[in-house]
Amino acid sequence: MTDRFAVTYHIRSDASQIEARAQSIAVEQSVEMPIDAIEHQDILDHTVGKVADITDLGDGLFQVRIDLSLASTGLEAGQLINMLFGNSSIYDDVALADADFPDALMAAFPGPGPGMVGLQGNNLRRALTGSALKPQGLPPQGLAKIAAKLAAGELDFIKDDHGLADQAYAPFAARVKACAKAVREANPATRYIPSVTGNLDVMRSQIKIARDNGLDAVMIAPMIAGLPNLEALRRENPDLALFAHPALAGSARIAPPLLLGKLFRLFGADATIFPNHGGRFGYSPHTCGQLADAARQDWSGLAPCLPVPAGGMTTERVDEMLDFYGTQVMLLIGGALLAAKDTMTQETLAFTRKVHAYGR
Amino acid sequence: MTDRFAVTYHIRSDASQIEARAQSIAVEQSVEMPIDAIEHQDILDHTVGKVADITDLGDGLFQVRIDLSLASTGLEAGQLINMLFGNSSIYDDVALADADFPDALMAAFPGPGPGMVGLQGNNLRRALTGSALKPQGLPPQGLAKIAAKLAAGELDFIKDDHGLADQAYAPFAARVKACAKAVREANPATRYIPSVTGNLDVMRSQIKIARDNGLDAVMIAPMIAGLPNLEALRRENPDLALFAHPALAGSARIAPPLLLGKLFRLFGADATIFPNHGGRFGYSPHTCGQLADAARQDWSGLAPCLPVPAGGMTTERVDEMLDFYGTQVMLLIGGALLAAKDTMTQETLAFTRKVHAYGR
Incomplete structure (x- = not known):
């Protein structure tokens, strides 16, 4: 039928x-x-x-x-x-x-663009590493300074906190310019992922600014932006990596593996960020496993979408997380690295080296 | 502070x-x-x-x-x-x-355009009446036929069911053209409200089609479209009446008076459709009363937003609903009128006359 x-x-x-x-x-x-x-x-x-x-x-x-x-x-x-x-x-x-x-x-939906494999690049055999740029309230140069410290820790990705938008104290254009430059200078191999927000036109203009700063990935919160606009941005930007953030996704009682795994992927997300079990949020290991499977398993020819468990993670949990998810994953540690303040780069290096060493 | x-x-x-x-x-x-x-x-x-x-x-x-x-x-x-x-x-x-x-x-948000008062027009002293055009699956001419029967019942408004989108069996442009014409011919005083869907650009093009057909109101589901896009459409169309539909708004996690009352109004809705107590959905009388209050009470100079209780209502409940909400409201009865089939116009007249007679 x-x-x-x-x-x-x-x-x-x-x-x-x-x-x-x-x-x-x-x-x-x-x-x-x-x-x-x-x-x-x-x-x-x-x-x-x-x-x-x-x-x-x-x-x-x-x-x-x-x-x-x-x-x-x-x-x-x-x-x-x-x-x-x-x-x-x-x-x-x-x-x-x-x-x-x-x-x-x-066949009627776009699915991921670069997808998991595009994000992995030459790192197919190890997990990817990421952190989050915070806190909101800092001006562009303050954020750029933190971004540089994190990038020096040899992360693959640094994403904006989803609370960074287009605020007067750190307007998108100034913030992205400062952070992109800081990351590039601290470590050219680290990719910075700004968060795009607002209506479809505003997100488009922010994507243009990101591209003008040499960036090839952005983050979007599909449940705030509206799912049709995730689909639109995907179609307009086949080469751009879209990280999906779960903000507001919890309010409607949709099973996370379906919404954050299947649907975000179907509509075009290349990576899906979700709260890992045992962190600040209440997802069970079973839910997290199903979500990661939904994002990356074979599905009607769609490119796989990279699972990004996050939310209160620590370097201590790296081996356990990689045992659980395998290496086709990005581990994202935010607050625990930022908390190191003066030793942020060293703590970040400890994280990235632990991920690189896993399974060797 | x-x-x-x-x-x-x-x-x-x-x-x-x-x-x-x-x-x-x-x-x-x-x-x-x-x-x-x-x-x-x-x-x-x-x-x-x-x-x-x-x-x-x-x-x-x-x-x-x-x-x-x-x-x-x-x-x-x-x-x-x-x-x-x-x-x-x-x-x-x-x-x-x-x-x-x-x-x-x-002061930074638009609030309603025409708002409740604009929708009331010369009918300030009685409640407004509305029905919903269904079912999805019908071709444009089938929907137009039903729309004509409802309009002949002297309704103030006929809105699309939120399940009517831009489906192949009833494409938006053909559907809106046929239904607008049918309503106009059956009763020029009835206003037809098509549902606009899709990404921001698609909604814009649908609004243009609605305007080209002489319409001055559309419906949008803000939680599907994305709240920033409700705000965008409001700013671009100060004269257009925007009816907000609660699809995907969820029940338990964001209090309905805040989301459907305050926030939809703040971002630009002229009318907010919500499930009345005692219908198919579980909102309590207290929640419904708070929601209606939030939509239309004085609020920092914002125009009032028209409350539209709906969801399994019947003509039998008209007096009770008007006792509860007062007359600054639109009563919306869908399925119960459609169920009358051959006597749909008579049943609709019974509904509209009962509303007109209330309090006289």
Whole structure:
């Protein structure tokens, strides 16, 4: 049945109510009206969501598969997420767990540009290293000074903290110019990733500034920018590495492996940053493993997307993280390196050398 | 302290841990790094989030007020929501409850264009009436036929179902042309509101098509489109009525009165559609009342935004809803009117007449 795709929801319900509840979600996520009132057989056959399977997961939780109309997605990022979870995001008892997309859908979306392999370059056999430039509040020269210290620690990447935007105390253009220069001078092998923010036009102008400063990667928070705009930037910039940040991604009860792994990748992310287990955030090892798998496993010919576990990581955890994720990954340590202040470069070197030494 | 604004979170915690947890959220939502590592007194004074108040709400829930840096918002919609809830959206134990904005922030955002009063026109003393055009799957002429039947019922507004996008079976341009014509011919006083979707450029081109068809209102789902793009469309179209749809807005994590009431209004929505209590969705009367208040109450000189309770409403509930919301509101009944099929126009007339008769 190629005119449908399968979506999996987790629904809290009494066993006696689950069939009716599943059916109501199938209607909510498709025609959103009483099906008795639909007079066209064609719509009943091809457009109304169909409950395909209900599995009792125990403790009042049910896994429900609903087959939705492929044509209704319009093969566009915003309408796809709308079909997956638009209105149902408002239900307290429903979470979006997973989705399977047929080739016809996969072929309509861009997927990553340079992707994981492009980001790895000649470093295919070891994990990549990254850190985050902070804190917000510093002027461009203050950030540039920190960027230089981090770059001297031989990182592969330094990304902006997602809190760096286009603030009066550090306007994007001045900040990116200062930091790009500082990183280049401290270590030409380190790539600086500025965070682009604002509406689509503003992000475009920021990408131009990044390129004018010799940069070939930027970070975007797709749930703030809007998923359709991630797709647009990907199509317009096939050569640019797009790092996806999870800001605001947690507010809608979408399973992280689906949203941060599959969907961000499908719409064009080359790397996906996510909170590693055991850090400040509550993702489980299982969730993190699934997310990394979703980002980089074979998927209908799409380039792999680089998993970037982060969020309260330390150099002490490098071996454990690489045991867990393997080396097709970027490890990102922010605060723990910045906390070293005067010995920031040495601490960064300790991190990067530990990553380089892993498995040798 | 005009360089700060107050944000209220609801945090689940043990009483013994709440001070530390509140402090960690204050850091997460600002500098996102160990504050011991911050060497600039200026950043400690003006940028790091400050816990201002902790109130025990009982049952392990605490209300925490955190004062954040105004300058860090960059006075831009995306960065504002990022400061409010970017990373903390990922915490299971934190919800965004409310925010208070100083005049300096309010003055930087557009707020509604025509707003509630512009939408009311000469109907200031009664509630407005609306319905939704469905189902997705119909071709343009099928939708136009339904639109004509609804318009003949003397509705003030007919909005697209949020599931109508730019699908192959009903491309936006053909659909809007057919429906605008059908509505105009059936009742020139009824205003048709097409749903615009996709990236910012696509939405712009759809707005142009809407205008070319004589329309002066469109619907947008800000959480799918990205909040910065709502702000952009508002600034570019001061005369266009923007209806905000709650798709992907989620239920539990950002308080609906803040997101759908305050923030959508601040960024430019003229009307905000939300699930009424007692319908298909779980909003309480208290939440709905707060949301309507947030949308239309005096707020720093911003035009009021029209509350549009919807989601499984019926004509039987008109009096009760108007008792609850007053008449400065639009009542929106979709499925219940569509379900009438052959008597759709009569049922719609019964709805609109009941609204017109209220309070006479």
